[in-house]
Amino acid sequence: MDSKLLRIKASQLKDRVVSAEEAASWIKDGMTLGLSGFTRAGDAKAIPYALVDRAKTEQFKVNVFSGASLGSDVDKLMAEAGIVHKRLPFQADPSMRRKINDGEMLFVDHHLSQTAEWIRAGVIEPIDFAVIEALEITEDGMIIPTTSVGNSSVFVKHAKNVIIEINLAQPELFNGVHDIYEPGKQGQRSPIPLQHVDDRIGTIGIPVDFEKVRGIVFTSQADSPSTILDSDSETELIAEHLLTFLRAEVASGRLTNKLAPLQSGIGSVANAVLHGLIDSEFHDMEVYSEVLQDAVFDLIDAGKVTFASASSITLSKEKMAQVFGDFAKYRDKLVLRPQEITNHPGLIRRLGLISINTALEFDIYGNVNSTHVSGSKMMNGIGGSGDFARNARLSIFVTKSTAKNGAISSIVPFVTHIDHTEHDVDVVVTEQGYVDLRGLAPRERVPLIIENCVHPMYREQMRAYYDEALSRGGQTPHVLEKAFSWHTNLTKNGTMLQKKEQLV
Amino acid sequence: MDSKLLRIKASQLKDRVVSAEEAASWIKDGMTLGLSGFTRAGDAKAIPYALVDRAKTEQFKVNVFSGASLGSDVDKLMAEAGIVHKRLPFQADPSMRRKINDGEMLFVDHHLSQTAEWIRAGVIEPIDFAVIEALEITEDGMIIPTTSVGNSSVFVKHAKNVIIEINLAQPELFNGVHDIYEPGKQGQRSPIPLQHVDDRIGTIGIPVDFEKVRGIVFTSQADSPSTILDSDSETELIAEHLLTFLRAEVASGRLTNKLAPLQSGIGSVANAVLHGLIDSEFHDMEVYSEVLQDAVFDLIDAGKVTFASASSITLSKEKMAQVFGDFAKYRDKLVLRPQEITNHPGLIRRLGLISINTALEFDIYGNVNSTHVSGSKMMNGIGGSGDFARNARLSIFVTKSTAKNGAISSIVPFVTHIDHTEHDVDVVVTEQGYVDLRGLAPRERVPLIIENCVHPMYREQMRAYYDEALSRGGQTPHVLEKAFSWHTNLTKNGTMLQKKEQLV
Secondary structure (H helix, E strand, O other): OHHHHHHHHOHHHHEEEEOOHHHOEEEEEEEEEEEEOOOOEOOOOOOHHHHHHHHOOOOOEEEEEEOOOOOOOOOHHHHHHHEEEEEEOOOOOOOHHHHHHHHOOEOOOOOOOOOOHOOOOOOOOOOOOOOEEEEEEOOOEEEOOOOOOOOOOHHHOOEEEEEEEEEEOOOHHHOOEEOOOOOOOOOOOOOOOOOOOOOOOEEEEEEEHHHHHEEEEEOOOOOOOOOOOOOOHHHHHHHHHHHHHHHHHHHHHOOOOOOEEEEOOOOOHHHHHHHOOOOOOOOOOOEEEOOHHHHHHHHHHOOEEEEEOOOOOOOOOHHHHHHHHHHHHOOHHHEEEEEHOOOHOOOOHHOOEEEEEEEEEEEEOOOOOEEEOOOOOOOOOOHHHHHHHOOOEHHHHEEOOOEHOOEEEEEEEOOOOOEOHHHHOOOEEOEEEEEOOOOOOOOHHHHHHHOOOOOHHHHHHHHHHHHHHHHHOOOOOOOHHHOOHHHHHHHOOOOOOOOOOHHH | OOOHHHHHHOOOHHHHHHHHHHHOOOOOOOEEEOOOOOOOOOOHHHHHHHHHHOOOOOOOOOEEOOOOOOOHHHHHHHHHHHEEEEOOOOOOHHHHHHHHOOOOOOOOEOOOOOOOHHHHHHHOOOOOEEEEEEEEEEEOEEEEOOOOOOHHHHHHOOOOEEEEEEEEOOOHOOOOEOOEEOOOOOOOOOOOOOOOOOOOOOOOOEOHHHHEEEEEEEEEOOOOOOOOOOOOOOHHHHHHHHHHHHHHHHOOOOOOOOOOOOEEEEHHHHHHHHHHOOOOOOOEEEEOOEEEOHHHHHHHHHHOOEEEEEEEEEEOOOHHHHHHHHHHHHHHEEEEEEEHHHHHHHHHHHHHEEEEOOOOOEEOOOOOOOEEEEEOOOOOOOOOOOHHHOOEEHHHHHHHEEEHHHOEOOEEOOOOOOEOOOHOOHHHHHHHHOOOOOOOOOOHHHHHHHHOOOHHHHHHHHHHHHHHHHHOOOOOOOOOOOOOHHHHHHHHOOOOOOOHHHHH
């Protein structure tokens, strides 16, 4: 017998093996797919590739739902092939982004914890095919996921058909790392029993109705690595300011040196900030996040983090080789959960997380734009930042104070798109410093943000805006006709900097 | 013995009775007060009045924290006396609003579920005096609240001193209606065990440490009634559209005729919308809200609502006389809880609420402004709308499509303040119609909102804005330099209507 068939332990399913081309041929124009995959980890690969191939000779479009962004160029290839009608809840690919912003495909930007509720309640298109990457199928009918869980369990439960991609290149030692929990219908639910970061509350795999398994394909393509940048002098300063803030929290008695379970968004800045904890006095920390990047494993290696819970593991090329090559070392310190559990508002609040996410821009009152360049053009999506920021014990947003060599100030009078309101943002940090906004009225916030977060080259300009706004009064003073002038100047002159003589 | 002393069943406390003037004299400049009171119900009255009186001869300022808005003119009198330094988390008084917008006092606008977390964690100023209205003090040391719970239990637990106002005018039959639950510290919490609207999970009163009870005063002033307006032809149309939407949900199988637990914001529109359910086919409904207004009792009388849970009961003068005069009839159909339980994100999601709140304005993409007139001037505050909108099964926002005889369109290109983002708004309703935004990309939303919600007199103008925005592209097309032009026109010309020739 072909040794790879050993990965199909349920004997009833051994005859379902097909080629990716054949499985892809079942997918028809107008259908909706639920693909495994969360931040480049554990994504279905073979079927999407086969679909892209089919598009060379056939016109069709499908809706593509996933956990979060897909790696292995799946989003890029599908977007370029023009086969995606609607995409949700997140993407992070430049080609797909272009198609979205050009209006050539639809994108529904959704809180990552909430998509499962929509699928369970039948709010959005029903899933015709769930396509799920797996390590194996157990004898009793469970799909063992690979490097992510994402929305896979809810896709499998509610899809009409399931295609399983058994990926022989994924580390087999991930078997046992997952904890699959199904909350049930709203209104008929028990409390989710999770009380500690390392609690296990579910099963090690995704139960699947054998009747629905249309096909099983084999693949052996590794996840694509993350592309995070090394820390630089500015991200190091951001990390330093964050440490100063955390030390003040410990000094006040609100935290201990074990801090509280940490969540960190994806990206280079967040990764650099977590790295900043390695040489700190903080110890025995826990991570309760949606994705684990390189820094979490460095913190485990350094003995700083004792346990990490997430929905996916997304690593750089070097780190992937190290961690997956020595996975036994990490296995009992990790759990991977469905994203509605990692990002659950009630659990985030119960555990009292410290949440660190990246802002694209924020304004003088603490409103945050995480998604839209100049208010219109989508970058990636809100992802889990809303789930965490609203419910965390401490909701921290970080960003460099300027971009494009100073042509852009990341702190503006009025953000051009709001993903996180002033009510949901506790602390803002740039390389200039930080402000703890908790308990401050809007008028108390502005001078602190200007002096501690805005880059010096923009401070005078911001003071002038605020002075004019103040002269008009209000709880949240603004000059509406100038609120977006920094952005319109950028479009017109290539910089947000106004000329000296324009200052009041 | 004075018969009112029978209300103090704990014998150790009988000697703590003092005059309101004496108790108020303990409160010093710079102190922080935690006052009972939620949407005009169960507010501390005697001590605030005595403080206002003291302000005639003495200069001082205090921070005033409460559950939500205070009735009995307490906010008005304190604001006019100039004794409030900082107010949180909500207010709804015109005089106080004026002081806030003039920058003469500070207002921290806070999600109503979250203030308890801040107090418990020591994030904001510690409470020097909790002043709590009560029906009685039990033998074993529990304060029985009156017509609201609000933040009273967390104030009592964390305050340095407690003053109890026993109000002889409040209906004694409220004794037993309350359910006080303390979640404990974040990170050390068990799941909150509430699974059904009528579950009782706590105690009937607020436990108090006798050592902290500095004084007990007697008062006999009834709550001030609400001032909701009768429904009119427009609110009736809004209610009708909402019924049409709910019927479609039932037809789709997503709901039954019992609907799901209802939450409704405070105010005339929300009250009128709930009234619309009386003559509908929906039955055996439950309410899980923060405040119960007149309509809920009409629904109970009509046999339509079987149980209602909230943090307060706020009624019109006539309804108050009827309900409080015949309270035995309602007593076993009601429970009053702390606002962190009524508004808890995890519980709202677990129960799967249908949430109906009022928007001040919303925009073509579904972002909602609940608080700020023209982006700067505070009306009341976000209240619980964020707690509910983010986590409900169905988050519905209602508003009339115009205000001030058509000079203002409640649907605008870009809202001037965002309390609820496009991610948190499922359905928008005006007297023109409704749009179900769930699963729609931004570009799909706009034409539907224009044709179904915008008043006909503003549709052409809105189409022109959107056409120009579309020509610039993006996921969420905008023309930033014109995004607030409707509001600046209003300031300049007294109307948002542009002249015909200004249209593109």
